[in-house]
Amino acid sequence: METETTRQPRILVFACRWCGLIGADGAGKNRIALPSNFRIIPVECAAYVEPDAIIRALASGIDGTIVMGCHVGGCRFNDANHAAIKRLELLKELLDATGVGRDRLLISFGTAHEDHQFAEVIRDYFDTVAALPPLEPWVSTLTMKHLSRS
Amino acid sequence: MMVQNNEKNPVLVVGGGVAGIIAAFDLAEMGRTVHLVDSAPLLGGQVAKLDKIYPTDHCAFCPLWTDIKKVQEHHRVIVHTTSKVTDITQDADGYNVVIVCDPPAIDESLCIFCGRCVDTCTKGAVRPLWAHAYPPAYFIDRQLCAECGDCVDVCPTEAINLNRTEVELFLAVDEVIWATGFKEADLSTLPEFGMGTHPDVMTSLEFEEWIAEAGVNKGTITRKVNGAVPKNIAFIQCVGARDQRMLPYCSAVCCMHALKQAQWVKRRNPLIDCTILYTDLRTVGRGYNEYSLRELHESAITFIRGRPGLIHPLPTGDAIAIKYENTLTQTREIAKFDMVVLNGNLQTSPARKAADSQHIPPLNGEGFVDTMQDEIPRYACGFNLEPADIAESVIQASSAAMKVTIKEELQK
């Protein structure tokens, strides 16, 4: 296992099945090369993503999280993603206040729909997260051990 | 090969655009067997070519795809893609239709999109069906194909067969719904609009494709001629429309279409100036007029009332000159633009081959389906009936489907 200092950032993506995931799929179809250290959890709608899940992910030693949803105005669920945006932007405030850093959560609504944009978002975000100060002081040692299987 | 269908009172829907899809789905839900015919390899029609739709500013593809999937998966809808209605005759108990299907060389149901055919093809004849085709599949352009058969050998799933022949299909249907939509009229008869004189003079659908996020430029706006970022773009309205020489009617959708495109240009690159030359800004519909106001105030788009008298590239070729009169300031002006988008030349696409014996469906002087000629009800929706945007087409489609249903009930 690579050491904590040199390892690639770990990024968790919550992708809405109807835009974000289609974008990811398109990136795959066009075989756009991407760093391998991100995982996608498909959700039915961006509104599905509990802020607690984001916090949990960061607490579990994941360095950055992305929430991808449909264009505002294009949500399949009658603008359910509006409320999601509001919640997550509020969560960013909290992350910012505590120094976890607002960039540890990327809200990407709409831009994820097209394959190249998905790739851009992922690449940019890897750079962004790599530039952030390490999260270790925040993550209890227990969790790190728990995670060290990868 | 001949196929004679024997379902109970089937309906034929000609055209797989939004209108056709909805009409087919509604009838299928009502228990009718529906044959949905489209000449393209995929359903979706013109809307599938759009990048964004007004007034929601949301991708055109997603919602359309939802409905396409619903139709494709409906057990009562039989979809005939890459097919054409070649002959249609009417008798006492309905229509007899001949459909000619030209099956694609690659069987979409077997293609796993591995792309080996693309790599082997020296002619570049193999390309993806459509950026948004799900499930993804490749498609061989027979014009470019040299029939070398290399792709057939490399295909792991034996999906490719280069010598498939046309299939003729004979259908007996109770009713036909015409939903063949529109196509862009040829502008060569109106030379003053300068179509074809410069690569950066293009029709709005070409422009839409050019700036599409799924398109070649991935959503960035550049000039065709040199790939540079344009300084300014002119959108010309009522090109060939509301014009006795070509299309006397108003194409209804172009004002909003231009507003939409201008707004997206502004969003992606605020430095590009957008100018719309219009006659009347026809923004009827929920949120449409507000949309145009938003353009005016936020996006800072220039509106000029006037129709250009001449559009011609400068001798240097680096810009296009437009000569017009601003009818609100009563001044004649000549302006230079980097790109010119021509909007409005939308005509209903032929519902049948011109060589047909009977004239089914009967068309009126402007090319729209005449629904009540000599008291025989005909059913049409979308641009076959009247210039209409997505919402209107869909409404007309459902209404046509209802009419067909009622007709059936009345006969009982």
Next chain:
Amino acid sequence: MADITVYLCKCFGEIAATVDLEIVRAGLGDNPSVSSAEIVDSLCLNRDLETMAHQIREGVTQKVLIAACSSLARGDRIVRGLVHRGVRRTDIHLVDIREGCAWIHAGDPDGATGKAERLIDMGLAHLENVQTSDDVSVKINNEVMVIGAGPAGLAAATSLARSGITVHVIERAPHPGGMLRLVSRLYPKDSAASSRLEPYLDELERNPLITVYPRAKLQSIRGYTGNYKIRLSSGDDEHNLSPGAVIIASGAKVLLPDGLFRYGEVANVISQMELETRFRKGAVATKNAVFIQCVGARCQDRPYCSTICCPASIKNAARLKAENPVANVFVIHRDIMMPGSVLEGYYRHVMAQGVRFIRCEKDRPPEIIGTDRIEAVSVYDAVTGSTRTIDADLAVLSTPLIPNDDNRRIAELLGLQLDRYGFFREIYPMHPVETRMDGVFICGSARWPVSSDVAITQGEAAAMKAAALLARSQAAASDFSRVPGRKFGHARVNVETCSGCGNCMAVCPFDAIRLQKVEGKYSHVSRVNKMRCKACGNCVSVCPNGTMQMPEHNYLSVGEMIRRAF
């Protein structure tokens, strides 16, 4: 316990070329929940489906994890194939290791293999914790209630009745007809409004399936798609209806131009509707008539275009001109809104008749001249750039349609949404007559101002949708999906732990959640209406203590997936 079979698809080498499936399979060996892992050449081309399904049906294994391409590619076919062969949807999980892994990490085989392992582990985590939400099935009553008996409502009612559906038409006025009773003639054919109305009235008479409730008022609406419970009063007597669907065709009302263009202050400055009334009384003799468009429309407090005022004015202008060919008839407009082929043709025709059009500017509106009765209209002609004064003995103010006052009440009763002006909001432009409630449809000017022709078309469209819904006598809640295929699931409340805080109710985009009064520690618990729930999960993410869950995607599986992600 070991009950999950894992299938690893080589995809003709597309996956195997990058991801070392052998390593992946070896890694699965020590996973307690995996009973067996198998590598296959291709899953999608219908080869192993039957055996896979058989194994599950026979109880050899209970759940199956498929590591293949994305669901958008061909994975969806595999899943549907298995479901088609009698496997529960929640027992199958598809992990995308082609698009999402092999193809985008072709340059990094180790990374790709590692990722594939993790992805599959996450998939297992999901399968271990996934639950199935309970579905409900309801009877769809073969009745429809149509609110409003204007052109839209009548068209909807008659077409539904003709297709064999019982229709209840409720109308607040004493007689059906709506706007068709108020106007005298209709554009573009200039036919009498009565000639349009009569066939419908006959149909109402003839057809036993249609019942009209005049002077009706909605008392209460309960129930859900397929089985609404409606109480209404018609005149003095009460009625209880239980329709399967509701069509809203309540129309709109015309704005009175009070305080605009000296209306009511000088004589012969009248509104479009007053002119219609005069026409219905008989011929209107005028020498110089002026129509003023966009009165109280496309302005600050009413920025929308009301669609019908331009054609209406043009129709009446043409009629005035026809009744007195030497009369001067002007239409002062800001943009002539005559889209399409029919209207544009009509516009040209009327222009040829000699009706004259003057384009003014928004911030330079025309002025009515005259002390007690109108004498002239002074207007800035934008096209000539000059201000001119037109003699006028009649000025007609063309005002927009505005939403009815009781729209909000109806919306609250049915859980619909209104747009910013108060018209009923459709769910999406691709579905223009459908609302966020399945089984409630909107048409005519209640949705957005339209002419009688379009209203009739929309009425038929709404009827079509209602009929399509009623075509099945029985429907499961999971059928009413906003997305292709069946619904993803339904939110489920744990009534033991629900504190009734109401966050879920406030946030639900489909108004599917209600608070129910209960005895005990907490005064309320929330209840999910499965017919309305569309499984967006908004309620799940605002629920403070995880009482609200989506069984197919519950917090246990999410938490476990996060834990196993790296």
Next chain:
Amino acid sequence: MLEQTRNLARRILEEKQANGILGLAQGEFNIIQPRIFSEPAELEYLVLEPKWPLAKMAMRILRSVPEGYTLAVVCRGCDERAIYELIKRNQIAREKILTIGIACSTAQASACLCERPYPSHLDVGEASAGVNPFEDETVRSLLQGDDAVRMARWAKVLKRCIKCYGCRNSCPICICEPCKLEDPVWVKTGSIPAEMLAFHLIRAFHLSDTCVACGACQEACPVGIPLLSLQLSMRKALQDKYMYEAGIDPAKKSPVLADFFDEPETDRDVPAWVNSLRENHGA
């Protein structure tokens, strides 16, 4: 001020506006503790100091009272806001409760870093000016500097946590049972100090739009973690974006629970799209 309150309370009892008054009573040995005054005579024992959060107590009392019982609560600004939030959450029936609003002293306000040291319905006392918490030294030290600095400071204070759940238990809004903080899925159990991120951020975020800034959490904290500072930035964001403050109006739901049509942000209408990484997309 005390006398005023007693008189008001007496009147309420005499006029049967309420069956009981919840307030602080000075018992023998000068022990001060909450008490329900049912008889006007008892009111001589009523005192106002010290600050004692009564909202949750009122909620619990009202759960067990007979039908038609009304309770009047002697409450400060924060108590009233908390009561309003509990009403929003259907934990207190509007008609069952009555408030006797008293203003806090300037000293109290500055001690609590309170922006509104007075109830919106003020009965007794002079409303003293609020304090801007962001001007406080400790708050600034925690909320200023770049991420690494802030993280280090927070880590330092949060390491002290002994996971006594005092912050949650003392919070007038926290009413859920069971609580996510005790669920191993969200917060690892059996680890002290508590998993900092998970425990504290989840707790803080659950109160994002309902925290009334009463400061009960940090007063209850045995190791003196400045927990109120976690909430301040979110409260500010809600005030700036939606002009919303928890507990001001019992009828107004949190804007975070509505879509942009019902609750547009003050500076922007429905956002065309959101990409918090890159605002100008596609260009």
